Amino acid sequence: MATTKAKAAILNKLRAASSGAVDAAPVSAAPAVPTLVDPLEHFVSLLKANHAQVIQCETARLQTVVTDVLREQGATRVIAAERVLAEFPELTQVAEPLPPGTMEDWKEQLFNEVEVGITSAHCALAATGTLVLRPGADEPRSLSLVPPCHILLLREQTLYNDLTHAMVDQRWAEQMPTNMLLVSGPSKTADIQQTLAYGAHGPRTLVVIILPQ
Amino acid sequence: MHSTPTAFKAQAKAALADPVIRQNFRGAMDFLRGKRQGVFPEQAEFKALQACAETIKQQALDDLPQLLELLEQNCTRNGIQVHWAESAQEANEIIDGLIDQHDGTQVVKGKSMATEEIELNDYLGARGKDCIETDMGEYIVQLAGEHPSHIIMPAIHKNAEEIGQLFHEKVAGVDYTTDVDTLINIGRTQLRERFMAADIGITGVNFAVAETGTLCLVENEGNGRMVSTVPSVHIAVSGIEKVIASLQDTPPLLSLLTRSATGQIITTYFNMISGPRGYGEAERDGPKEVHLVLIDNGRTQAYADEQFRKTLSCIRCGACMNHCPVYTRIGGHAYGTVYPGPIGQIISPHLLGLEQTNDLPTASSLCGACEEVCPVNIPIPNLLQRLRRQSNLGREASTGIRGAGSARSGLEALVWKSWRWACCRPWAYGVVTRVVALARPLLGLVKTPWNKGRATPRPAPKTLNQLLKHRATGSNRTGGAHGNH
Structure with missing residues (x-):
């Protein structure tokens, strides 16, 4: 196969060139990201600066808060990830699960009808105002992407100082899921005359609801 | 319209005489420089991060053959199919073959300089396959029948009036407007249809992590996610130099990349793809197949020379062009190469040979601004001088670079x-x-x-x-x- 031949040729050229080369200096450590005095406050202010709506609320009030957001959005078709509905059964009052089957079965509905997707955050990073998403069988990748409004639920205790902390502490390198995602605001672009516009291809609106322990 | 590096001098002269080009680039470069400065308040922190990134990339290059094999092993384990291509032609054949294999008719593409480099759109177009660009800047450039003029902001040479006019002429039922929100919304509406209907999605790769077999994509718009999530086949195209050893190498590189490129402490999305749908659990969406095409296309030639090897550290942030007094004045198209500006001046000779590119290394005042802001410390001015020497070498010296000595003039000598x-x-x-x-x-x-x-x-x-x-x-x-x- 052509690609096997190409592989051998490329690797041979690289090996011929690298043999006898002096080893580079050992990797110098990255400067530590400063430990934040008030990580939550920092996290919230960065997210807001990036045009996300941030709401902190007691778990008991979650349904009311979500209902308010949905009313504000004028949303009629709302889908929550199964993972979210399992953890917060009260949300079945305001959101439905995805239809059965795979994306091929509900792609058109997702693009044309669903106005809001509700998913969970796996953890968050204070230093950059970032949410870490870990899609899976009970939370499709596209639910946080295709609907124009995305609601993300975050447990406050999963807030890390920064990306390195999170990946080391949770040992990501041992087993990466098929898809892992950092989200730091609604979709945006500055491709026209450096003018910032929100809602380029992904959600125009990102609502982050932070729940206590 | 199609500019070439051999006509560099004439193109530069034309650009200098064009007040719109001058104004568009001046404004954009001042904006990007200001943004970058705002997120590197402390030079000492930049220097420390730069030293770290330089050694990460340097070590990855030293171990490049082993890391590429490890990447292939781990990708394969994760269900990502790996392909190797020595030339642009081979890469295009592989991608075209994959599209045929799936009876693909609708191809959408996320922003990728590697696919610009191999001129994938033209290749597929000649075979009757439309490949739609979905990054807003790339979409604009494709509608206009042009090429990107900047590696991060492809349509930087156009202002809102020009884009309003373009949309009015090329998109059915669109009135002329200069309102940016309206223009972006037009692009969004047009492209959502494409995402939904597409059967093949093509993206580039920012970092390929050997340790975990993970492909990382950095973006703000969400089109990279769309392209790598919705179609049933995702093809990622990457130069062989994008491989890094471990997942822990990504945070410093990501931080330097987004801060150097657009002055953001992080982009809206950082997508880590380690396999197709359901590889591990019963997922309901995501591509059913993920392919990685690794491209050489002149990189092994640069690799063979200890000095030129440094060019392979580049993380494609574009800071060197943003700070270049020449680029700021002549813009990206004048160079006539896929990669413009200082980084383009030192990598294009490896991609195309010095015969075609021997004017490029001379288009520099050697002021050193590019080296100062480079997040991985590539000694660009030194390499430009080296290329000048190479292109003027006589028969007495032979070097590894294609077209050495091609600028030599008997009279000058x-x-x-x-x-x-x-x-x-x-x-x-x-x-x-x-x-x-x-x-x-x-x-x-x-x-x-x-x-x-x-x-x-x-x-x-x-x-x-x-x-x-x-x-x-x-x-x-x-x-x-x-x-x-």
Whole structure:
């Protein structure tokens, strides 16, 4: 196969060139990201600066808060990830699960009808105002992407100082899921005359609801 | 319209004379420089991060063959199919073959300089396959039938009026507007249809992590996610130099990339893809197949030379072009290469050979701004000087770079040779400079490239040698007079 031949040729050229080369200096450590005095406050202010709506609320009030957001959005078709509905059964009052089957079965509905997707955050990073998403069988990748409004639920205790902390502490390198995602605001672009516009291809609106322990 | 590096001088001249180009780039470069400065408040922190990134990339390059094999192993384990291509042609054939294999008819693409480099759109277009660009900037450039003028902001050469006019002409039912939100919304509406209908999605790769077999994509718009999530096949295209050893190498590189490129502490999305749908659990969406195409296309040539190997550290942030006084004035199209600006000037000779690109290394004042802001510390000015030497080498030296010696001119070489000869012989030097001083009135009449737009320099009536000799005899006389007292 052509690609096997190409592989051998490329690797041979690289090996011929690298043999006898002096080893580079050992990797110098990255400067530590400063430990934040008030990580939550920092996290919230960065997210807001990036045009996300941030709401902190007691778990008991979650349904009311979500209902308010949905009313504000004028949303009629709302889908929550199964993972979210399992953890917060009260949300079945305001959101439905995805239809059965795979994306091929509900792609058109997702693009044309669903106005809001509700998913969970796996953890968050204070230093950059970032949410870490870990899609899976009970939370499709596209639910946080295709609907124009995305609601993300975050447990406050999963807030890390920064990306390195999170990946080391949770040992990501041992087993990466098929898809892992950092989200730091609604979709945006500055491709026209450096003018910032929100809602380029992904959600125009990102609502982050932070729940206590 | 299609610019080429061989016509660099004419293209640069045309760009300099175009006030719209000048204004669009000036505005954009000032904006990006300001943004970058805002997120690197402390030079010491930048330097520390730069040192870290430089060693990460340097080590990855030292271990490149092993890391590429490890990447393939881990990707394969994760269900990502890996393909290797020595040339642009091979890469295009692989991608075209994959599309055929899936009876693909609708192809959408996320922003990828690697696919610009191999001219994938033209290749597929010639085979009757439309490949739609989905990054807003790339979409605009494709609608206009142009190429990107900047590696991060492809449509930076156009202002809102020009884009409003373009949409009005090319998109059915769109009125002329300069309102950016409206324009972006038009793009969004057009492209959502494409995402939904597409069967193949193509993206680039920012970092390929060998340790975990993970492909990382950095973006703000969400089109990279769409392209790598919705179609049933995702093809990622990457230069072989994008591989890094471990997942823990990503945070410093990501931080430097987004801060250097657009002055953001992080982009909206950082997508880590480690496999197709359901590889591990019963997922309900995501591509059913993920392919990685690894491209050489001149990179092993740069790799073979210890100095030029440094160019492979580039993380494609574009800071060097944003800070380049030449790029800021002539814009990206004048270079006639896929990668414009300082980084383009040092990598294009490897991609295309020096025959076609030997004007590029001369388009620099060697001010060093590019090296100063480079997040991985590539010594760009040194490499430009090295390329200048390479392109002027005579037959006496052969080097690994294609087209070495192609800028050599016999006349220029003779001038330098005579100059050297005269400089080593004071008597000859004296004769030559005296003749030049005597011929002074005539020199203004000689037409040289120098006096196009510049006043002709006139040699002094007396040579330095004569003046010093005169002064020496004069002072001897005074000294003697003193001694007589």
